[in-house]
Amino acid sequence: MPFNTIDRLLREVMTEDKKYPNQIPFGGKVLIVRGDFRQCLPVIPHGMRAQIVQSCLKYSQAWSHFEHLPLVRNVRAKSDPEYTEWLLKLGNGSLPTFDDLRADLIEIPQELICKDDIVREIFGDTITPELVETMS
Numbered sequence: 001m002p003f004n005t006i007d008r009l010l011r012e013v014m015t016e017d018k019k020y021p022n023q024i025p026f027g028g029k030v031l032i033v034r035g036d037f038r039q040c041l042p043v044i045p046h047g048m049r050a051q052i053v054q055s056c057l058k059y060s061q062a063w064s065h066f067e068h069l070p071l072v073r074n075v076r077a078k079s080d081p082e083y084t085e086w087l088l089k090l091g092n093g094s095l096p097t098f099d100d101l102r103a104d105l106i107e108i109p110q111e112l113i114c115k116d117d118i119v120r121e122i123f124g125d126t127i128t129p130e131l132v133e134t135m136s
Helices: 002-013 049-054 061-065 075-079 081-092 118-123 129-135
Strands: none
Touching (some): 002 061
């Protein structure tokens, strides 16, 4: 499992005295991991479903060392209905397909691609406490 390997490597690298190996998870280094762990599965060549699931971070020995900070609100979805609709179609597998794209590629509409500061592009020049409160 990749995270167990990273844990072992960081413990080894952060050990000052080889007689006394570092016992602190990840050698005391902070790791920030993000993503939807239900959708970002590891790649196991020729692996069966059970092998792939068992290789996930949540089944890793290292999982208990992580502090879990779930994001519970999609702020952009509330303020950008076009993005929300596109995201739902993507999740449901109902986006239109294009003849010139491979089946494993997804075309993101140009109008949904952020070209500058994403906060400014979505919310304008200011975010006020009142605006944040209305999104709650």
